Amino acid sequence: MRNSTVRAVNRLTTRWAAAAAAQTQAGNTGTVFTAAGLWPLLALLADGSDGPARAELAQALGIPAEAAGQAARELLDALAGVGGLRTATGLWTGARLPLEEDWSAKLPDGARGTLTGDPDADAKALDAWASDRTDGLIERMPVVLDESTLMVLASALALRLRWIQPFGEWEGEAHTGAWAGRRVRALHRSTSLLDRVRVAHGPSGAVTLLEVVGAAGVDVHLVLGEPEAQAGETLTTGIAAVTRALPATVASLLPDGRPGPGLTVATVAAESPEPRLDIETVAFEVRSEHDLLDHARLFGLETATDTDRGHFPGVSPQPLAVASARQSALARFDAAGFEAATVTAFGMPVGCSASARLRYRARRAEVCFDRPFGFLAVHRTSRLVLAAGWVAEPHTPEPDTSEPDAL
Helix, strand or coil, X not given: CCHHHHHHHHHHHHHHHHHHHHHHHHHCCCEEECHHHHHHHHHHHHHCCCHHHHHHHHHHHCCCHHHHHHHHHHHHHHHCCCCCEEEEEEEEEECXXXXXXXXXXXXXXXXXXXXXXXXXXXXXXXXXXHHHHCCCCCCCCCCCCCCCEEEEEEEEEEEEXXXXXXXXXXXXECCCCCCCCCEEEEEEEEECCHHHEEEEEECCEEEEEEEECECCCEEEEEEEECCCCCHHHHHHHHHHHHCCCCCEEEHHHCCCEEEECCEEEEEEEECCCCCEEEEEEEXXXXXXXXEHHHHCCCCCCCHHHCCCCCXXXXXXXXXXXXXXXXXXXXXXXXXXXXXXXXXXXXXXECCCCCCCCCCEEEXXXXXXXXXXXXXXXXXXXXXXXXXXXXXXXXCCCCCXXXXXXXX
């Protein structure tokens, strides 16, 4: 992947994190979103746009509009090579909508379809595509359809990871933090790799980051800020740290005490000189529906939604505008791994205990995620953030409704 494109996508992720997390914290709900699924679609639209819409899209993308089409194609090709990640791009057009050949040639190979003009029939076909391309994780295409819809441009991403070292799991009540007394699926693990934990400092104070390593080149970073910090501030600091735009100090170089939220470091008497990191967190599942036009300026879509004129002459000689822009997203984290999926679509109409001799001094660290925290799925080589989100509530186990055994 081109470094310039990765940086541009990550900048959009950062801006979206600030906006989405603010809404999330206000409503005490979780969120998940993927700028990596949205950015190529915005780039393809920018390539075919003109006038103010072109300038706005270029600003949102962070690259010149004339370079956007090629950048989109290169990014989509690169994403297809990421282990554990399935990607797809789809384009559906009305039978009488002509497309500019130079623009359509830049789209990746994949689904091409025709809109019949029957919203129910078209919705059924689009839903089937979304479900198939995400292995059933996203069952509906997030687009508004009516008889005036002439074009739908969509992307789908489905990420499945397995941890190199799985967690242990138990179900019961949490004992500490904001979720104390709540039934949770608690996850725990120990490792000698102390430096899986780091601490960075942002505008709202210290942020603790835990790297959970996936088996296919993508890792998930859990991000815990200060209790009083805003979710958006915690996430944006976390993104800066995992993309190496902000320095972070690894646990082996941190002082004893509580150098970061949820983190304790100590040098203790031990039976072995080997360091140890003890991890406690929770399983979670987050689903989100995003109407991108609620933040039209953020995504460069203010002018493009004006149906009084067309904005995409490079896409089609027939005038087109953006009528809907939405993303459906899901993320799950459990003892064995992580999975995330998004579908983004634009609709466009016209217009332990044991005794032993403690002969050594060893470093010990404990990190505990027992209150709301962020998460980032990151491609290890490029540092591209593939998914980001906020966990407001832990996964609650289903109550046991089975009948007791008869005596």
